[in-house]
Amino acid sequence: MKPRRIYGTESVIHRLSPISKLIAVFLFWGTAMISFNPPLLATMIAFALLIWVFARMPLRDLRPLLAVSFSIGLMFTIFNALVFFNAKTILFHLPVLGWPVYREGLIFGGGIGLKIMAVVVATPILTQTTPMPSFMAGLAKMKVPYKLAFTLGTAFRLVPLVTQTFKDITESQKMRGHDVKRMKLRDKVMKGYFPLFVPLVLTLLRRSQDLDIAVESRAFGAPTKRTFLVDIGLKPRDWVFLTLFLVAFSAALYIILLGGGETIGSLVHFQ
Amino acid sequence: MLAHPTGCLVSSVYGFCGVRQPRGDQGNVRLSTDAWRCQLNTVHYAIGLGSTGGIQPRKRALKDASTIISIEKLVFGYLENKPVLKGIDLEVKEGEYIAIMGANGVGKTTLCLHMNGILPVVLGGEFGGSILVAGKAPNENPVYNNALDVGMVLQDPDAQLFSTTVETEVAFAAENHGVPRDEIIKQIDWSLGVVRLSEYKDSTPSDLSGGQKQRLAIASNLVIRPKIMVLDEPTSQLDPLGNSEVFATLRDLNEEFGMTILVATHMSDEIVHFADRIVVLNDGKVVSNDFPAKVFRHVPVLKKAYVPIPELAELDYQLRELAGERAQVYGEDQSANTELDEEVAAIRKGIQEGLVRPNRNFRKGLGRSVSEELVAEDAETVLEIKNVDFRYYEDDPLALEDVNLSVRKGEVVGIIGQNGAGKTTLMKCITGILTPSRGSIRILGTDLAQMDAIGVAKRVGLILQHPDNQLFEMSAAEEIGFALKNLKLEESEIQHRVDETLKLVGLEGERETYPFNLGMADRRKLAVAAIYAMHPEILIFDEPTTGQDYRGRYQLCDLALRLHKLGTTILMISHDMTLIARYTKRTVVMGKAKILLDAATREVFSGKNRAILESTFLSPPPIARLAQSLQGDGVPQDVLTVEEALNALTGEVVENIVQVW
Numbered sequence: 001m002k003p004r005r006i007y008g009t010e011s012v013i014h015r016l017s018p019i020s021k022l023i024a025v026f027l028f029w030g031t032a033m034i035s036f037n038p039p040l041l042a043t044m045i046a047f048a049l050l051i052w053v054f055a056r057m058p059l060r061d062l063r064p065l066l067a068v069s070f071s072i073g074l075m076f077t078i079f080n081a082l083v084f085f086n087a088k089t090i091l092f093h094l095p096v097l098g099w100p101v102y103r104e105g106l107i108f109g110g111g112i113g114l115k116i117m118a119v120v121v122a123t124p125i126l127t128q129t130t131p132m133p134s135f136m137a138g139l140a141k142m143k144v145p146y147k148l149a150f151t152l153g154t155a156f157r158l159v160p161l162v163t164q165t166f167k168d169i170t171e172s173q174k175m176r177g178h179d180v181k182r183m184k185l186r187d188k189v190m191k192g193y194f195p196l197f198v199p200l201v202l203t204l205l206r207r208s209q210d211l212d213i214a215v216e217s218r219a220f221g222a223p224t225k226r227t228f229l230v231d232i233g234l235k236p237r238d239w240v241f242l243t244l245f246l247v248a249f250s251a252a253l254y255i256i257l258l259g260g261g262e263t264i265g266s267l268v269h270f271q
Numbered sequence: 272m273l274a275h276p277t278g279c280l281v282s283s284v285y286g287f288c289g290v291r292q293p294r295g296d297q298g299n300v301r302l303s304t305d306a307w308r309c310q311l312n313t314v315h316y317a318i319g320l321g322s323t324g325g326i327q328p329r330k331r332a333l334k335d336a337s338t339i340i341s342i343e344k345l346v347f348g349y350l351e352n353k354p355v356l357k358g359i360d361l362e363v364k365e366g367e368y369i370a371i372m373g374a375n376g377v378g379k380t381t382l383c384l385h386m387n388g389i390l391p392v393v394l395g396g397e398f399g400g401s402i403l404v405a406g407k408a409p410n411e412n413p414v415y416n417n418a419l420d421v422g423m424v425l426q427d428p429d430a431q432l433f434s435t436t437v438e439t440e441v442a443f444a445a446e447n448h449g450v451p452r453d454e455i456i457k458q459i460d461w462s463l464g465v466v467r468l469s470e471y472k473d474s475t476p477s478d479l480s481g482g483q484k485q486r487l488a489i490a491s492n493l494v495i496r497p498k499i500m501v502l503d504e505p506t507s508q509l510d511p512l513g514n515s516e517v518f519a520t521l522r523d524l525n526e527e528f529g530m531t532i533l534v535a536t537h538m539s540d541e542i543v544h545f546a547d548r549i550v551v552l553n554d555g556k557v558v559s560n561d562f563p564a565k566v567f568r569h570v571p572v573l574k575k576a577y578v579p580i581p582e583l584a585e586l587d588y589q590l591r592e593l594a595g596e597r598a599q600v601y602g603e604d605q606s607a608n609t610e611l612d613e614e615v616a617a618i619r620k621g622i623q624e625g626l627v628r629p630n631r632n633f634r635k636g637l638g639r640s641v642s643e644e645l646v647a648e649d650a651e652t653v654l655e656i657k658n659v660d661f662r663y664y665e666d667d668p669l670a671l672e673d674v675n676l677s678v679r680k681g682e683v684v685g686i687i688g689q690n691g692a693g694k695t696t697l698m699k700c701i702t703g704i705l706t707p708s709r710g711s712i713r714i715l716g717t718d719l720a721q722m723d724a725i726g727v728a729k730r731v732g733l734i735l736q737h738p739d740n741q742l743f744e745m746s747a748a749e750e751i752g753f754a755l756k757n758l759k760l761e762e763s764e765i766q767h768r769v770d771e772t773l774k775l776v777g778l779e780g781e782r783e784t785y786p787f788n789l790g791m792a793d794r795r796k797l798a799v800a801a802i803y804a805m806h807p808e809i810l811i812f813d814e815p816t817t818g819q820d821y822r823g824r825y826q827l828c829d830l831a832l833r834l835h836k837l838g839t840t841i842l843m844i845s846h847d848m849t850l851i852a853r854y855t856k857r858t859v860v861m862g863k864a865k866i867l868l869d870a871a872t873r874e875v876f877s878g879k880n881r882a883i884l885e886s887t888f889l890s891p892p893p894i895a896r897l898a899q900s901l902q903g904d905g906v907p908q909d910v911l912t913v914e915e916a917l918n919a920l921t922g923e924v925v926e927n928i929v930q931v932w
Contacts, residue, residue, distance in 0.1 A: 133439040157433055168740040171704050175733050176801065177757035179724035199743040202787060206739075210430035213389050215443075217423035218491060222415035224449035229442035229456070 012237065013055035014129045018138030020238040024245045025126045031252045032118040038107065040255050041114035047248070048122045055129050062121070069120040073113015080109030132156065137228040146226055154211065158204070165203045169196050336364040339405055339499060339531050340386070346399035347381055347390060354397070355381045357555030363533065365498070368525045370542045370563075371535040373552035374577035374820040375791050379535035380426075382552070383503045386533065387421040388414045405498050418444065422492025424502040426818070428484035428509075432476040437468060437487055440476055445494045455494070462490040465528075466520050481690055482506075482513025486520050493524075500524060502534040506541070507818040508736075510690040510846045512888040514541055521545065537820055539579045540849075540893060543567065543609040551576050567607040577820040582849060582893045584609045585913045585928065593923050611893060615900040618920065622904045629905045630922045635873075638914030638927055640832045641856045646679045652716075653808050653840050654678040654701065654731075659710035661696055670696045671707070672864040678809070683832070683841045685855035685872060687848070689888055692861040694844045698811050703727040715808060725757060732802035736814040738794040742786040747778055747797055750786055751804045758805060772804040776830060792823040796830065803834055810834055811842040816850060825929050828854050848892040852876060852911040853929075862887030873909045878902065 013021075028044065035041055052059065082094075084105025091101050130138070132153045139149035170180055170192075180192035234242075340363035348354040355378045363369055371379050384390040388409035391398040398410055405420035425431045434440035441462055445455045463469045466486040471479065476487055485505050492500060500521070506514045518538075522545050524530040536542050542549070542563070549566040551559035553576035559566050567573065567584035574580070580588075584607040608614045621627035636642065654677065661671040671693045678684055686694050699705040701712060703719055712719040714730045722730075735741055744750040748769050755765040773779045776796040781789060786797055795815070803810065812831055816824040828843075828850055835841045845851055851858055851872060858875040860868040860883060868875060868883050875884075876891035878899045884890055891899070898910035898919065907919045914925045 131435045131439070133434055133436075133442075154433060165740065168735075168737075169743060171699075172735060172741040173743070173753075174704065174724050175702055175728060176754035176805070177725040177728035178753070182723070195743050199740065203739060207427075207430050209394075210425055210427055211433060212393070213384070213423070214425060214431035214488075215433070216389060216393050216414045217387055217418055217421075218444035219415035219418040219447035219495070220443075222413075222418075222447045222449070224447070227446050227449050227452055227455065229439060229446060229452060229459075231452075 011054060011056045011129070013051060013125065015237065016129075016241055017232050017234050017238045018130050018134045019141055019232055019234060020241050021126050021130055022135075022138050022142060023242060025122060027245065027249045028122045029119055031249060031256070032115050032122075035115070035252070035256050036108070036111045037255060038111050038114055040252060041111065041118050044118045044252070045114065045121055048118065048125065051125050052121075055125060057124065057128055061124065061128075065120050065124070066117070069117040070113070072116050073110070076112040076116075077106060077109030080105040080112070084108055127156070131230070133228075134230045134232060137230050137232045140226065140228070141232055147221065150215075150220070161207060162200070162204065165200055165207075166196065169199055336366050338362050339365040339367075340533070341403045342385075342400070343402075344400035345382075345385065345402055346397075347378075347385065348397040349381075349394075351397055355555055358400070359552075359555075359557055361550060361557060361560070363531060365531055366525070366529045368521070368532040368545055368547045369534070370546040370549045371533065371552065372537065372539070372542075372549055372576075372578045375818070375823060377552045377576070378555050379552060380503050383423070383501050383533065383535050385409065386499065386501045387417040387423050388412055389423070415447065418497070419448070419495060420498050422489070422495075422497040422500045424485065424488045424492065424500070424505050426504040426507055428481050428488065429477070431488050432484060432491075435475060436472075437463070437474050437476060437479075438472045440487060441490050441494050444491060448495055450495070458494045458496075462493040465493060465523065466490045467516075480513060481509040482516035485509065485513065485517045489517075489520060489524075497530075499531040499533065502532070502536075504535050504537065504818060506536065506538055510888075511848075511890070512689050514538060515888075518542070518545055537579055537818070537824075539567070539584075540581045543581050543584070551578055564607050564609055567609055570607075574821065577822040579821045579824065581609050582913055583607075583611060583614050583897065586894065586897075586916050587614070589913060589917050589925065589928065590921070593917065593921055611896060611900065614897055618897075618901060618906070619904055622901075622906075627920055628922075629901075629907065630919050631905065631907060633907050633910070633915060633919035633922075634924060635909075635915065637918055637925065638853060638912030638929075640829070640854050641683050641835075644856075646682050646856070648679075650679040650681060652677055653680050653714065655711075655713040656697075656701070657711050657713075659697075659700060659707045659712065661693075661700055661705060661707045669864050671700065674710070674864075674866055676859065676866060676869070678840060678842065680808075680840055681835075681838070682857060683835055683843070683855045685851035685858040686842060686844045686861060687846070687851055687858060687889060688861035688867075692887065693864045694861050695813055697861070698733055698813055698842070698844065701809075701811065702731050702733045704733075728754060728805055728807070729758065730807055731809045731811065732805060732807040733811045734795075734799050734802055734813060734815065736817050738791070738798040739787070741798045741801065742794060745785060746783045747773065747786060747789070747800075748782045750797055750801050754801060754805050768804045768806075772800040775803070775833070776800045792819065792826065795819075795823070795827055799827070799830060799834075803839075807839070809840045809842065811844070813844045814846065815843065816845065816847055824850065848876070848889070849894075852892045852895065860884065860887065860889070873911055876911060877909050 028048070032041065032044060052062065081101045082099055082105065084102050087102030087104040089103035091103050091106065093100050126135070136146070136149040136153045139152070140146045173180065180188055183192055340361065342359050342361040345356050345359040346354050347356040359382060371382060373379055381390060384394070385402055386404055386409060390396055391410055392414055402409060404417065407417065407420070409417045409421070432440055434443065438459055441459045442455050445458055450458065460469070463472060466489050468483060468486055468490060471483065476484060479487060489500065502521070506517050509517065518541050521532050521534065525532050534542070546563055548561060549559070549563050550557055551566060551573065558576055559569060559572055567580060568588065570580055570585065570588040587608040608617060618627055622629065656674055656676040659671055659674040660669055662669050674693070674697060688694050696705065700707050701719070703722065703724065714722070714727070719727065742750055744753055751769045751772050752765050755768055760768070770779070773782060776799060778793060778796055778800065781793065786794060789797060810831070812827070815827045815831070819827065824847070831841050831843060832854060843851070843855060855872045858870065858872040859866055860875060867887060868880060870880070874880065876895045881891070890896065892911070894913055894916050895911055898906050898908055898916065902908055910916050910919050913928060917923055917925050
């Protein structure tokens with residue numbers, strides 16, 4: 001897979017301050033977390049997809065995200081449809097096994113799936129339109145300790161490093177007649193991937209130590225008021241964006257509160 | 272500035288009287304530099320090489336400079352009672368350019384990391400003695416304080432860059448120090464200007480070449496204008512162009528801005544042109560500390576410390592050795608000749624005065640580990656590459672373009688070219704790791720596309736640059752047995768091959784050792800053994816000498832030759848022209864995804880192909896360039912090794928000056 005890039009000024013979303021984007025994404029995540037309302041969650045996903053288009057982010061990048069979140073959502077849906085704890089309405093019985101499939105479980109599982117999908121689809125809007133230094137500066141501006149923000153940013157950096165190291169090791173195994181791709185699933189895990197753990201960890205530790213030395217040598221953690229090269233101040237476009245977003249968020253909150261504590265959305269009611 | 276003729280005369284008088292010439296103090300670099308060059312002339316006359324002629328001193332005067340680094344009896348160990356540094360004493364003047372050399376594991380990195388307090392403050396360890404850097408004891412200060420005075424650049428270009436753009440990478444240190452934004456912008460412009468990366472300000476660091484990445488690492492430290500720049504083997508993973516870029520940048524920092532430079536390196540041929548002093552470490556102590564030309568005069572000491580010796584210095588030493596008593600009467604305070612133009616001038620003068628008589632029928636092959644004859648054309652073709660194209664991603668330019676190559680059984684083929692020329696990509700195509708987008712590869716007559724991983728592994732082995740990604744078992748024996756089990760050999764055969772291979776690479780005593788407990792050189796040997804145990808027909812070494820000291824460098828090449836003598840065809844990718852000249856029969860030059868030249872190694876490095884080599888920023892080994900520079904003086908042109916040069920200049924026969932096992 002080709003390394004992912006961030007281009008700073010491609011769209012209005014790119015040009016927004018990281019603070020605006022962080023506020024928006026945190027609120028989005030929060031709404032998705034507290035809501036069990038499938039129509040609301042579906043609307044939020046549609047809204048996130050609209051921003052993808054605005055941000056000119058390649059839609060092909062959506063495919064793996066949708067595939068992963070859909071698979072997880074499907075598992076939740078099937079599981080809950082069969083064993084939902086307070087279910088009342090039986091839709092039908094599974095052939096052969098005869099297990100009942102409950103309406104409430106199906107909706108609850110589907111709701112969880114939609115939550116996951118909403119979070120997964122919204123996250124790249126932040127990470128793919130915000131260069132890491134801006135992201136970290138934004139977090140710092142929001143009073144997140146810089147060390148924590150830097151650690152988070154560095155964790156993102158480790159992803160391609162792990163991928164590359166993993167690739168190097170599997171290639172060298174292949175050169176010794178050990179082709180993991182052609183193995184059966186059990187062998188893939190036991191003989192293919194499991195033995196990679198030690199060299200992978202050792203390589204990453206070595207790399208991490210180098211990184212540690214590099215950042216320490218450049219005065220990381222100095223007890224001064226840190227300054228930032230990137231200008232993350234809020235501009236008029238940020239205020240417009242935040243106003244629109246807060247209106248949408250308030251509407252979502254109203255819908256959630258309207259549903260009451262005893263409901264999962266407007267469709268399923270607990271006794 | 273030219274050396275004063277009177278100085279040379281005085282020097283000669285001292286020499287003839289057998290008295291050591293008085294030297295200035297350590298800080299008086301320029302005076303002493305001129306002096307050693309004059310002495311050199313004396314010695315050259317003595318052995319019949321004549322004067323070195325005009326001299327261009329590189330350095331500004333440092334005689335009044337104050338001490339910026341002072342180390343006394345420094346002892347350090349990562350583990351209790353296991354010191355790596357065993358009493359280092361070192362003084363560095365402000366504005367000096369110091370190279371630290373020595374074997375792998377001798378403590379170069381450890382010493383470097385003491386300069387800004389990473390050791391012992393961050394990584395811990397047993398510390399003793401005293402160290403003062405820019406007036407502060409780094410071991411008693413937080414690293415962020417030391418960072419104001421000392422910049423640090425590490426070996427691996429990728430491990431120390433973490434930002435998404437060049438500009439933000441450079442800004443990091445200044446931001447941490449709370450420098451105002453406007454000032455940061457100014458300092459970024461200045462720093463990138465100094466390292467000549469201004470046009471890459473908005474680029475992604477991962478898109479830069481190795482040399483550019485290391486220059487970026489330098490700029491990232493430079494932004495807060497430290498007084499000292501410490502670099503730990505900054506060029507060991509770079510190609511010749513990257514090397515030149517980094518060393519030129521350091522020279523600029525030193526000469527233009529008076530920055531003190533401390534660089535740990537194995538790159539003798541390069542550093543000899545830049546450093547004021549070379550500090551040689553052996554067994555945790557300083558065993559030599561002097562001007563490059565003086566240090567490289569003491570070849571046996573350097574060989575004992577596994578320091579690579581520049582070819583010209585080696586030739587100079589061997590010439591003195593051959594001169595015997597005549598050279599000895601001038602005492603020990605003599606300097607080696609390490610600059611090409613000086614050696615050319617000296618030899619030319621010797622020829623003019625009839626003291627050097629070029630041996631036009633010089634004996635070829637001296638010092639070379641392979642025979643001169645190319646493999647017969649009717650020998651079996653083990654590798655046939657036809658019209659191969661490859662690109663990594665759809666929208667990328669071709670990484671290989673219409674590559675055609677045929678290798679016969681028993682050949683030792685060198686493959687040279689800058690990083691990004693396509694060498695490793697080609698090797699990965701040959702081993703089936705990558706699939707060409709066009710063309711065919713046949714190994715022993717079978718199409719590679721028809722083979723599975725085991726089929727390829729039986730026929731071709733690739734030994735990668737970094738051994739650590741190739742080792743994943745719990746013991747050396749298991750590491751070698753891994754491939755043999757994949758080949759589904761009988762257990763008795765597996766054990767037999769494990770023992771045989773361990774012995775072959777000299778690791779028979781490490782059978783049960785955990786691979787990562789071995790030293791770097793031994794891990795490389797184990798990586799070779801793990802591949803060789805499959806008895807492949809073709810063995811490919813990808814940059815076998817990266818980051819290796821003198822011993823490791825030659826041991827691995829000797830090992831390749833040993834396997835060659837057992838019938839294996841060898842392909843060797845290297846940036847080290849001296850090794851290519853010494854160990855290969857045939858050389859393929861790659862550049863811009865294509866094969867630019869494919870001929871006998873002697874022909875590739877001959878003067879007629881210089882333009883092709885230069886088009887891809889390569890040049891023949893220094894000894895070959897020396898001979899080419901003396902073309903008009905009757906010196907044979909196709910000299911490849913120091914041993915051949917000795918024979919060409921004196922008629923003496925020296926079989927092999929490299930003794931590493």
